[in-house]
Amino acid sequence: MEDALAVLLQQLAPPARRTLMREIAKNLRQRQKKQIQAQKNPDGSPYIPRKRRVRDKRGRLRRTMFARLHTARFMKTASTPDSASVSFTPAVERLTRVHHYGLRDRISRHGPTVRYARRQLLGFTDDARHWIADLALAHLAR
Structure with missing residues (x-):
């Protein structure tokens, strides 16, 4: 089905493909935002919690991890007639890379x-692939 869909999409004019890719990127960003807010990996498993501090300041409220990371200020979309992407701004790119891949870094x-x-902050599942195919078919049906 993906091959047939690819052929149909290539037959669209570039402005129509750009519109479709912009819609896919926007909706994909919303799905990734909800996933980060729910503190879950793309496969649905919860994030590994933070390590507890031995001496935490009394009365200090701890926010959830990545509390502002999912905002439009840091999570951006980009689209062309041939691609759609969701990425983080360079200001938080190092932080996201360290957490996404489980690397070492200085506190x-x-x-x-x-x-x-x-x-994992961003990622695809089979459900997301089916959702994108359904979105493309709905766009073609219009």
């Missing part, structure tokens, strides 16, 4: 180096 400038747990 602060002169602090210790720590290995972070792997928390």
Whole structure:
């Protein structure tokens, strides 16, 4: 079905494809935002929680991880007639890479180096692929 859909999409004019890709990118960003807010990996498993601090300040409220990361300020969409993408801005790219792949990083400038747990921020599932195909078919039906 994906091959047949690809042929139909190639027959569309570039402005129509650009409109479709913009719609896919916008909706994909919304789905990724909900996933990050729910603190879940793309496969539905929950994020590995933060390590508890030995001495935490009393009365300090801890936000959920990546509380502002899913906002439009940091998560951007891009689309061309041939592609759609969701990415993070360069300001938070290092932070997202470290958490997404579970890399090592310094806590602060002169602090210790720590290995972070792997928390996938962006990703595809089979459900997302089917959703994109359904969105493209709906666009072609219009």
